[in-house]
Structures are given as structure tokens and as C-alpha cells.
Amino acid sequence: MAERKNLKVLVVDDEQDIIEILTYNLRKEGYEVATATDGVEAVKIASRFLPDVILLDIMMPNQDGVETCRQIREIEELQHAFIVFLTARSEEYSEVAAFEVGADDYINKPIKPRALLSRIAALFRREIKKEQEVSKISVRDLVIDRSSYTINKAGTTLVLPKKEFELLYFLAKNPNIVFSRDDLLQNIWGSDVYVLARTVDVHIRKVREKIGDDYITTVKGVGYKFEQN
Known part of the structure; x- marks a missing residue:
């Protein structure tokens, strides 16, 4: 992982005090910080600043955080940036929507700066651990390359959003083993992040849409497994 002083964070919120x-606490920790006050501005700044982490409010003028996240994930250089939602909303559908468009974490306001910094550090720790894993897995006509976050299926290159890729990679790395939704939440999102079990179902559905239905099997009442043969 890069030195913290070289890491960039984009803070997006329409409340100036937040x-x-x-910004004060992040700079104190050595992060380089840029800011935006609405979603439209955030996409423009993100495309130039290329942050490693984006702290993104949901309720903002001009464009909400969910749509902003979706647009940011379409920028090739930012597909693997960490996106952490900061929100005063507690409805389940808001959280599900956030993870559907590629969020890595979801934190309710009021924000506690020290706890937030800890959550950011945990994201980088998990990334280091994943980088140490075997980089390439070949199963039938799939080649899953973690070094480039790409999938080659029968000669065609596919690019999946970060969490979809990690979910597929984890299941393929452990073929023919059934994992519960809780197991997958723990291994993909980590114990520091509270994520609804439904989020796993959404990501599995999206992976199947891209690679086909014959790789990941649903074991009713238990969870999911990757079929090696």
C-alpha cells in the first residue's frame, strides 16, 4: 500500500461543517484532501483528482450520492477506489441502493472522525491481504485475474465492479464449498462494515448476468457455491 501521505480522499457533502x-482530521493523518458540495461537482473533481477514497453523502442538491457513485464507478481509473457513504438516512432501501452501485462501506451520521479514520484504515488492510493472494484462477472457460481485476470468458474480456469481482474471485478460489450469506459478507465486506444480507443476493445476480448462470449455484436455505466442473 502507498504511504498514507500519498493517499487522496475526496469528501463530498453539502454541509460545510462536516x-x-x-478535512481537518484527514489532513492531520497525512491524507491529501479535495472537497465537493454536490454530486455533479463531485464527479468532475473525482475524474481529475483520482482519489483513493471517496466519502460520499447520499442526500445532496443537484444529484444524490447513489447516482454520483454510479457515475464515478463508470470512470475506469476510479473503478477500484473505495467509496464510503455517509448518511443520515437509515432506511434499508437506501443502504441496498448504495451497495448496488458499488459502495464499500456505509456509515450513519453523526460522523465520529476517529471511527471513520479507523474504517478507512481497515479498508486498506483488507486490500493488502487480498493483494497477497494468488492472482489468477482458471476454471473451465473463465480466467479470473486479480492483478488486473478482469475476467476473460471464452476469449472475451469482462470488467466487473470491484465487489462483484471480489465475490466471484472468493467463490472461485474455494470451489464446491457452500458459503452462507453471512460467510460472504464477512469475507468480502469484512467485519467492520455492516451490510444487509440482501446485498449478497443482488451482487450474485449481477455476476450471473455477466458470466452466465452455470457457475454459481444457489443452495436453498444455506447460501451459494461455485461449481468447478
């Missing part, structure tokens, strides 16, 4: 307190 921007100020997060």
Missing part, C-alpha cells in the same frame, strides 16, 4: 471537520 466537510471542515473531516
Whole structure:
């Protein structure tokens, strides 16, 4: 992992006091910080600044955080940036929507700066651990390459969003083993992140849409497994 002083964070919120307190604490920890006050501005700044982490409010003027996240994930250079939602909303559908468009974490306001910094550090720790794993897995007509976050299926290159890729990679790395939704949440999103079990179902569905239905099997009442043969 790069030195913390070389890591960039984009803070996006329409409340100036939140921007100020997060910027102060992040810079104190050595992060380079840029800020935006609405979603449209955030996409423009993100495309130039290329942050490693984006702290993104959901309820903002001009464009909400969910749509902003979706647009950011379409920028090739930002597909693997960490996106952490900061929100005062507690409805289940808001959380599901956030993870559907590629969020890595979801934190309810009011924000505690020290806890937030800890969550960011945990994201990088998990990334280091994953980088140490075997980089390429070949199963039937799939080649899953973790070094480039790409999938080659019968000669065609596919690019999956980060969490979809990690879910597929984990299942393929452990073929013919049934994992519960809780197992997958723990291994893909980590114990520091609270994620609804439904999020796993959504990601599995999206992976199947891209690679086909004959790789990941649903074991009713238990969970999912990757079929090696």
C-alpha cells in the first residue's frame, strides 16, 4: 500500500461543517484532501483528482450520492477506489441502493472522525491481504485475474465492479464449498462494515448476468457455491 501521505480522499457533502471537520482530521493523518458540495461537482473533481477514497453523502442538491457513485464507478481509473457513504438516512432501501452501485462501506451520521479514520484504515488492510493472494484462477472457460481485476470468458474480456469481482474471485478460489450469506459478507465486506444480507443476493445476480448462470449455484436455505466442473 502507498504511504498514507500519498493517499487522496475526496469528501463530498453539502454541509460545510462536516466537510471542515473531516478535512481537518484527514489532513492531520497525512491524507491529501479535495472537497465537493454536490454530486455533479463531485464527479468532475473525482475524474481529475483520482482519489483513493471517496466519502460520499447520499442526500445532496443537484444529484444524490447513489447516482454520483454510479457515475464515478463508470470512470475506469476510479473503478477500484473505495467509496464510503455517509448518511443520515437509515432506511434499508437506501443502504441496498448504495451497495448496488458499488459502495464499500456505509456509515450513519453523526460522523465520529476517529471511527471513520479507523474504517478507512481497515479498508486498506483488507486490500493488502487480498493483494497477497494468488492472482489468477482458471476454471473451465473463465480466467479470473486479480492483478488486473478482469475476467476473460471464452476469449472475451469482462470488467466487473470491484465487489462483484471480489465475490466471484472468493467463490472461485474455494470451489464446491457452500458459503452462507453471512460467510460472504464477512469475507468480502469484512467485519467492520455492516451490510444487509440482501446485498449478497443482488451482487450474485449481477455476476450471473455477466458470466452466465452455470457457475454459481444457489443452495436453498444455506447460501451459494461455485461449481468447478
